[in-house]
Amino acid sequence: MQVTRRQALGISAGAAAFVAFGPALADEAATEKMLMEFTGGKTPASGKINLKAPEIAENGNTVPITVSVDSEMTEGSYVESVTLLADGNPNPAVATFHFTPMSGEASATTRMRLAKTQNVVAVAKMNDGSVFMDKKQVKVTIGGCGG
């Protein structure tokens, strides 16, 4: 097969991109591992938790993100913690929120950095040990890890 100039450029650009970012960025396996560490090996169910993130983030340096969990937030039944993971960042961990019945509602908003277009995952752990997950893809126009 003859490699055209255009193909050759494409291949080398792809390879360069991989060398530059590939090993430094977290992959889905690392995210999965952190998720399992958080849940204690349980596979999270869907539902109850809602992750609100923009579909397209123009600036990856500050992406607003809201997570809320449907819970009574009483002594008997409340959300213990919620962790946020981003599978395309250099390190998938983003933040872990800890709630108490005094929180009133299990809902929090923050602003995060995203290196590139990727999935953001939110996992909630209830006080009875059950886990729930939500996932959103965020398209990033300008990455937030520039140096």
Add this chain to the structure above:
Amino acid sequence: MAAPKPRVKVPKSASAGEVITIKTLISHKMESGQRKDKQGNVIPRQIINKFTCEFEGKPVFSCDVEPAISANPYFEFTAKVMESGTFKFTWVDDSGDVYSHEQAIEVK
């Protein structure tokens, strides 16, 4: 860098049992440890790694923060207030510096 300055928004008053929204922000550059300077040396990580909110000494909300949180970290969360008291907010830096802020609320 200017000393980090916390800014907190708590309603001045609320009715007993009301769930209020609290907004907090602290000026901090949140150096991620991923960036390099002009000579190609990695700029060491320097972030707020923990944020907590307490009401009269009891935990309300806290957050373990990673470098993926934006500069000038912003947190918005809720609290259920039953009685008048004071919220205490604490931010802890990688260097061990602690920044705190207190705000009272009146419950009618």
